[in-house]
Amino acid sequence: MIPAAFEYHVPKTLEETLRLLERHGDEAKVLAGGHSLLPLMKLRLAAPRYVIDIGRLRGMSYIREENGQIAIGALTTHADLESSALLLMRCPLLPETAAEIGDVQVRNRGTLGGSLAHADPAGDYPASILALDAEIIAASTAGTRTICARDFFVDMLTTQLRPGEILSQVRVPPLAPRTGAAYCKLHQPASGFAIVGVAARLTLGKGGKIDSAAVGITGVGPKAYRAAAVEKALRGKKPSPKLLADAARHAAQGVEPLSDLHASAEYRREMAAVFTRRALERAIARAQGKKA
Amino acid sequence: MAMRYIGKPLKRKEDPRLIQGLGHYVDDLQLAGMHYTGFVRSPHAHARIRSIDTSKARTAAGVVLVLTGADLQGAIGPVPCAAQLPDMKLALRPVLAHDRVRFVGEPVALVVATERYAARDATDLVEVDYEPLTPVVNPEKALEKGCTVLHEQYSDNIAYRWELEGGDLAKAFKAADKVIRQRLVNQRLIPVAMEPRGVVADYKPGEKQLTVWSSTQIPHLLRTQLAVMLGVPESSVHVITPEVGGGFGSKLNVYPEEALVGYLAMRLGQPVKWIESRRENFLCTIHGRDQIDDVEVAVKRDGTVLGLRCKVIADLGAYYQLLTPLIPTLTGLMICGCYKIPAVRMEITGVFTNKMATDAYRGAGRPEATYIIERMMDLVAAELKKDPAEVRRKNFPQPKDFPYATPTGVTYDSANYQKSLELALRNSNYKRLRQEQAKLRRQGRYIGIGLSTYVEICAMGPSSAMPAGGWESATVRVEPTGKVNILTGSSPHGQGQETSFAQIGADVLGLEPDDINVVHGDTARVPYGIGTFGSRATAVGGTAVYKSLVKLRDKLAQIAGHLMGEAPQKLVFRQKRIISKATKKSIAFGEAVGAAYVAKTLPPGLEPGLDATTFFEPSNFTFPFGVHVCVVEVDADTGDVKLQKYVAVDDCGNVLNPLLVDGQVHGGIVQAVGQALLEEAVYDEHGQLITGELMDYAIPRAADIPWLETSRTVTPSPVNPLGLKGVGEAGTIGATPALLNAVVDALAPFGVRHLDMPVKRERVWQLMRKGRRAK
Numbered sequence A: 001m002i003p004a005a006f007e008y009h010v011p012k013t014l015e016e017t018l019r020l021l022e023r024h025g026d027e028a029k030v031l032a033g034g035h036s037l038l039p040l041m042k043l044r045l046a047a048p049r050y051v052i053d054i055g056r057l058r059g060m061s062y063i064r065e066e067n068g069q070i071a072i073g074a075l076t077t078h079a080d081l082e083s084s085a086l087l088l089m090r091c092p093l094l095p096e097t098a099a100e101i102g103d104v105q106v107r108n109r110g111t112l113g114g115s116l117a118h119a120d121p122a123g124d125y126p127a128s129i130l131a132l133d134a135e136i137i138a139a140s141t142a143g144t145r146t147i148c149a150r151d152f153f154v155d156m157l158t159t160q161l162r163p164g165e166i167l168s169q170v171r172v173p174p175l176a177p178r179t180g181a182a183y184c185k186l187h188q189p190a191s192g193f194a195i196v197g198v199a200a201r202l203t204l205g206k207g208g209k210i211d212s213a214a215v216g217i218t219g220v221g222p223k224a225y226r227a228a229a230v231e232k233a234l235r236g237k238k239p240s241p242k243l244l245a246d247a248a249r250h251a252a253q254g255v256e257p258l259s260d261l262h263a264s265a266e267y268r269r270e271m272a273a274v275f276t277r278r279a280l281e282r283a284i285a286r287a288q289g290k291k292a
Numbered sequence B: 001m002a003m004r005y006i007g008k009p010l011k012r013k014e015d016p017r018l019i020q021g022l023g024h025y026v027d028d029l030q031l032a033g034m035h036y037t038g039f040v041r042s043p044h045a046h047a048r049i050r051s052i053d054t055s056k057a058r059t060a061a062g063v064v065l066v067l068t069g070a071d072l073q074g075a076i077g078p079v080p081c082a083a084q085l086p087d088m089k090l091a092l093r094p095v096l097a098h099d100r101v102r103f104v105g106e107p108v109a110l111v112v113a114t115e116r117y118a119a120r121d122a123t124d125l126v127e128v129d130y131e132p133l134t135p136v137v138n139p140e141k142a143l144e145k146g147c148t149v150l151h152e153q154y155s156d157n158i159a160y161r162w163e164l165e166g167g168d169l170a171k172a173f174k175a176a177d178k179v180i181r182q183r184l185v186n187q188r189l190i191p192v193a194m195e196p197r198g199v200v201a202d203y204k205p206g207e208k209q210l211t212v213w214s215s216t217q218i219p220h221l222l223r224t225q226l227a228v229m230l231g232v233p234e235s236s237v238h239v240i241t242p243e244v245g246g247g248f249g250s251k252l253n254v255y256p257e258e259a260l261v262g263y264l265a266m267r268l269g270q271p272v273k274w275i276e277s278r279r280e281n282f283l284c285t286i287h288g289r290d291q292i293d294d295v296e297v298a299v300k301r302d303g304t305v306l307g308l309r310c311k312v313i314a315d316l317g318a319y320y321q322l323l324t325p326l327i328p329t330l331t332g333l334m335i336c337g338c339y340k341i342p343a344v345r346m347e348i349t350g351v352f353t354n355k356m357a358t359d360a361y362r363g364a365g366r367p368e369a370t371y372i373i374e375r376m377m378d379l380v381a382a383e384l385k386k387d388p389a390e391v392r393r394k395n396f397p398q399p400k401d402f403p404y405a406t407p408t409g410v411t412y413d414s415a416n417y418q419k420s421l422e423l424a425l426r427n428s429n430y431k432r433l434r435q436e437q438a439k440l441r442r443q444g445r446y447i448g449i450g451l452s453t454y455v456e457i458c459a460m461g462p463s464s465a466m467p468a469g470g471w472e473s474a475t476v477r478v479e480p481t482g483k484v485n486i487l488t489g490s491s492p493h494g495q496g497q498e499t500s501f502a503q504i505g506a507d508v509l510g511l512e513p514d515d516i517n518v519v520h521g522d523t524a525r526v527p528y529g530i531g532t533f534g535s536r537a538t539a540v541g542g543t544a545v546y547k548s549l550v551k552l553r554d555k556l557a558q559i560a561g562h563l564m565g566e567a568p569q570k571l572v573f574r575q576k577r578i579i580s581k582a583t584k585k586s587i588a589f590g591e592a593v594g595a596a597y598v599a600k601t602l603p604p605g606l607e608p609g610l611d612a613t614t615f616f617e618p619s620n621f622t623f624p625f626g627v628h629v630c631v632v633e634v635d636a637d638t639g640d641v642k643l644q645k646y647v648a649v650d651d652c653g654n655v656l657n658p659l660l661v662d663g664q665v666h667g668g669i670v671q672a673v674g675q676a677l678l679e680e681a682v683y684d685e686h687g688q689l690i691t692g693e694l695m696d697y698a699i700p701r702a703a704d705i706p707w708l709e710t711s712r713t714v715t716p717s718p719v720n721p722l723g724l725k726g727v728g729e730a731g732t733i734g735a736t737p738a739l740l741n742a743v744v745d746a747l748a749p750f751g752v753r754h755l756d757m758p759v760k761r762e763r764v765w766q767l768m769r770k771g772r773r774a775k
């Protein structure tokens, strides 16, 4: 599999990257881990004229606390997220999600920024990013702007990022007290991507009722979404197996599920409910301080 | 012969170089002035070629040659098919299509450039004007009147009809208490060798020597066919197979690209390379299986099988490759499985469709047969409410019945099916599994226990039953320093014969395995051989090695006896010495070898040198057998099937190296998991392969496989002196029905009687939902 010819740039700084992007506009593609872009190029489904390799930029791969949030550099690999001590302690949903991605090689090369920018409808992170109410920082020669996760995903393979912008950082809040989160996934048997991936984050109030619920779902529709009807059915209620199962039935409400060789729309809809229930059960158990 | 190494789990001699990345595959080959070729392939399943415009490609940077099918008319012979069946229609495939394309991926033009990238780019510049024709995709529709015909010289799409009948079928069905019917689909599979195909060719015009490196299982057959296709003397063609990264039958073939790359090297006087892409590998390397089987079994109430009738529609694809039409007939030969079925009838209809050809893929016709009979045995058991093990036991021939002749005309060499069944039931704790299953069902958990008792036909085979020779060759040379070269005509590519043949050599000559080097896959170095496929390399090729070794041992004994003043028959070879059993006198192995070459102290009349060749012709096939038991659990929410436990008892006769046997069994079972649970080549109604890459074609991964508990019974084969049967395909053959039987067993509470492969979770989920609703 051989890609079409392209001009290859390896900028040394973010500024240089942004200037190159500004100059070449939509003829340019940023290359991060290459695990989505290169397969597309080798199949000649993508043939960018300029490839701007940001993989060697310094200072774009980090996970650190900043002003009460956790800031993650766009070039942080799935493997780094999976094993980050800070995340495992403060936001274990992301390591749990990262661990479900591809295989070791993929996790060693693929990046958080690349995955979100690519916005594959079957990618794993979008579900968790949505459930965490994360913020995404976009940088261009004009400066930076913050996009909240709910607005970020526009359509299949399309995000709010504009030509000339790169995704530079993702910010997530650490989990609040009495909060549990979980990511549950049904793998596509060939690619390993998500047929359904559900991230749930639940916070219990003092009386044991559900104070807040956030559920992000990927794989089902053309873009990842927040399952508002599920969240509504949970809020203010006392958790019980029946409540979780009933709430989970709304997982695909208002969504027209995708249909392909590996799962029909009907099956995706049903599995969205199954995996939402599983994620809720696990998140609740964790919020209650149980091992799950 | 003292067995110091035969039967021992020696680690493979091949492994260090492969593990360290020091193996050389075709793509590792770099020659000065290398050119690269790329193919323009049809995007249509069925179309007429109106015209091809190569002008843009010809003038592209780096391009030295562009050729179409029309340019090559008469220059290269068609793709060879070795199979011959009565009434078989010919469907000759040109190396480049010139007037009509018949499957997606069929090459219509090629580009040669000085650089790999330039060749690939230029293939996009060749403009082909196609007139699309109606694609014929479904093999049953292909048989209907009025269907578009693929090969216009014929009036329909029937490639051949083949029938086989033995015993009194009418009587069997009349005497039956019950007739059990099922339609079974053995889906099309893609072999997916880790290394796709690849060819390099180099021509020396002065010497008129063409050297072709190809990732193939059959270097000599390829050499012969290349000579025929290219119209050059076979003595001018030299084929080398470097390391081969997997074949599974997909490289037991002669492909257009092999002839074309050879032709290009001759035409340009420059070396030319072609490496298949994964996409091309999916589209243009042979596929396997693809049968629809309508089966009827006549049984008595006690479970005795009286007769079996099977109608097969075999989807052959658009053209024949080397053995395409033959493969389904192997299903016919083995349809009785390991049961005494007095009457059978098999009717096969081979059908042309607009797809890549099917051909031999690990098991080649026997997985289909075993799947048919083993699914049917389970259906019989279910229908009669008997345990599947009991029904099988009831129909086994007894050990004293061997050699056992089946009504399909083959003679099983040796077996003890009872023994392997009892061992497998014991090893798997079968009774406890059944109790556990009942307990879990009450908790709403669904495990299934699957059983398969298989027999297969391998060590292909006597030449009388093979299209182009069933023997194998070996030359053994003891070199002057006492080191040994074994030159085998078989062509191992991962099976480990560099190790197992060295084990035979070490024991016959009383040496160490490291004293012995095994050479294969080079037509200029090794004698003409048939190749590695059909689990034949050890049983047939290893026997040739053994016989050549014995010839040299006998010669060395004569020389040593002469030197020592002892009778040669009294001498044994041990620890690099030749020792008299009678007097305990001995000389070093090397001393006798030296005498053979220096040739001053030879017994009168004995030729100098130590070189012996054997062409071994086996008297029969061999028939390995075994019993596989597995446990699956079905996720009641999703329909996901998880393989939880696997117990295999295999009998491949005597074992040269148990590690190699286990490796073959493991790999075979994993490939069966692929067919049973994951894999399917899906062509849509336009004839487009929609599982055309690994993102959509699911193959098993390590995480899908539990610990495989393997063990063996040993029933030596009488058809070769080492008592070997062969084990390269047994795992695939035995495991597929065991897996399916387990899934069906798990779903029994939902009223499921059968489902087709691959077992897709959505289908299981639907069946469970239907079952729940029916309750």
Ligand SMILES: Cc1cc2nc3c(=O)[nH]c(=O)nc-3n(C[C@H](O)[C@H](O)[C@H](O)COP(=O)(O)OP(=O)(O)OC[C@H]3O[C@@H](n4cnc5c(N)ncnc54)[C@H](O)[C@@H]3O)c2cc1C
Binding pocket: A029, A030, A031, A032, A033, A034, A035, A036, A037, A038, A039, A074, A100, A101, A102, A103, A106, A109, A110, A111, A112, A113, A114, A115, A116, A117, A118, A120, A122, A123, A124, A125, A161, A165, A166, A167, A168, A191, A192, A193, A194
């Ligand atoms: C075999 C395999 C299995 C996989 N399995 C999974 C899976 O199970 N789940 C899953 O979620 N993913 C999976 N992936 C995808 C993987 O996670 C990719 O790494 C990820 O989608 C893209 O990240 P990347 O760094 O490789 O991006 P690249 O491939 O380098 O880039 C992807 C796209 O994003 C753009 N881009 C990259 N970085 C930025 C940035 N900072 N700002 C703006 N645009 C940017 C690129 O221009 C390109 O368009 C798999 C990939 C492979 C090859």
